[in-house]
Amino acid sequence: MDSTGFVSPNRRSLLKAAGIGAASIAAIPLLSSCTGEPARLSSSASPALLPAPPGQIEPLLDRAKVTNALAKLDELIQDAMESTGLPGMAVAVVHRDEVVYSKGFGVREVGKPEEIGPDTVFQVASVSKPLASTVVAGLVGQHVINWTDAVIEHNKNFALKDDYVTRNASFADLLSHRSGLKTSSGDLLEDLGFDRAYILGHLHQEPLDTFRSSYNYSNFGYTEAGQAAADAMKTTWEDLADEVLFRKLGMTASSYRHSDYEKATNKAILHVPLGNKEWAAKYRRNADPQAPAGGASSSVRDLAQWLRLQLGNGSYEGKPVIDPAALQTTHVPHIVSGPASAPAARSRFYGLGWNISYDDQARVQLGHSGAFNLGAATAVSMLPGEQLAIVVLTNGRPQGIPEAINAGFLDAAQHGTPTVDWLAFTAGVFKQIDESEKPEVDYTKTPATPTPPRTNSAYTGTYDNSYYGQLVVLEDGGKLAMRLGPSGSPTTFPLTHFDGDTFSFESIGENANGLAGALFAGAGSGSSPTVTLDFYDRTGLGTFTRAS
Known part of the structure; x- marks a missing residue:
């Protein structure tokens, strides 16, 4: 923050790129363990950038600036882990279609010696959403569905509280959180153990906000879109993701099935903080009911390939995988997610599975965070015009750590060194979120003279x-x-x-x-x-x- 107490425009933009404020990669990995040194990239490591096409911002970050930021990344990560006691983390960076950084830090589970590496499988929480919109874009490109199709055309059982919304809510409406479903719709049913079919079948009882003019981050609205896409192909969501995305990119560690995460021998376990930099593996989180919205598991090695696809406009290793126009539709604003708070401030937007903002140089910034309060925090950030992306996966309850790493790296790439104590800043944001979620009544404080109950x-x-x-x-x-x-x-x-x-x-x-x-x-x-x-x-x- 600057001396006035306000976040500067550059810093606000970086924060949005890291995913804060939402609800909310055949490259050869240069590093495969937490003991390696950051890679030093030569100017000949990849082809020179061609002139930007009309309407596209000229890249500002050359290879030297990215290399300088990579040299600072280890320190950013280690400082964050030492100051918080976080058990483990994995990070990958993609630049100009190369995986220029891919490393693991810490351990998979506290009290056990197994270390985290680029192939360690994490539950990625809501980073599942941009993965899912990539899958749906694959069907749009194949002309199986259109973004503007009413989902009820493909899932006849779909219903919301308002008949007009039921008949007209499209894939784009649900994937951009503008259907009117409230943020918590269906979430508490999942916590009780109800399955996807039950939850989606009861969304029609949930009250709605205004259709297409309100933004409410909704896991099960998003899940409904993924389910309807699978219905259009007469398959399951899990098999659809395998067929359209994971197998084509060689993402062998990635899945939308919780059972696959559980079967993985090299996986990071969820942790929650106990205080004083101590963490414990207390919970398990099966997110199968909301798989398209939050149930994916993956490694940074796999996600780096997905980021190459994103930055490659739907192509991977020179071969088209996802139609460019369909993929680009996921990268543009579909709803205002955060209106400008002042005349000189910028609004924030949500695309289809992506938070979207624009920086001082008019560059688009895409990002998304993932959070399990039961013990996982993740974040992905992209500067498509710079052909630069970073993904961070952690095995600890959200405290702003992956967002701080992403913001610090992008800050260093643009300014030579981080200009903000990003961890302190994002930790403060997450602390405010935690405070806002406390119950209205403190049932730990019983009345001094309570009225006795009946029999x-x-x-x-x-x-x-x-x-x-x-x-x-x-x-x-x-x-x-x-x-x-x-x-x-x-x-x-x-x-x-x-x-x-x-x-x-x-x-x-x-x-x-x-x-x-x-x-x-x-x-x-x-x-x-x-x-x-x-x-x-x-x-x-x-x-x-x-x-x-």
């Missing part, structure tokens, strides 16, 4: 909800508990009395934020007719009505 029988019974399904409140050893989730594998939540007819329970899953409340409606000395779970009531769907 347990006033609460026990079965309650119905058309969105979440059946909720069973039962007595177990004299205490109350509730069961919620898929009929074959519900989750049991112990209930702790808070005050009167309100009990607390521990929220679970990717969106968990501590203790939540079960608020039973009073009915004198009789049974409660309803119970509202405030954690599951974010869009007004969290009230359950007694059935028995």
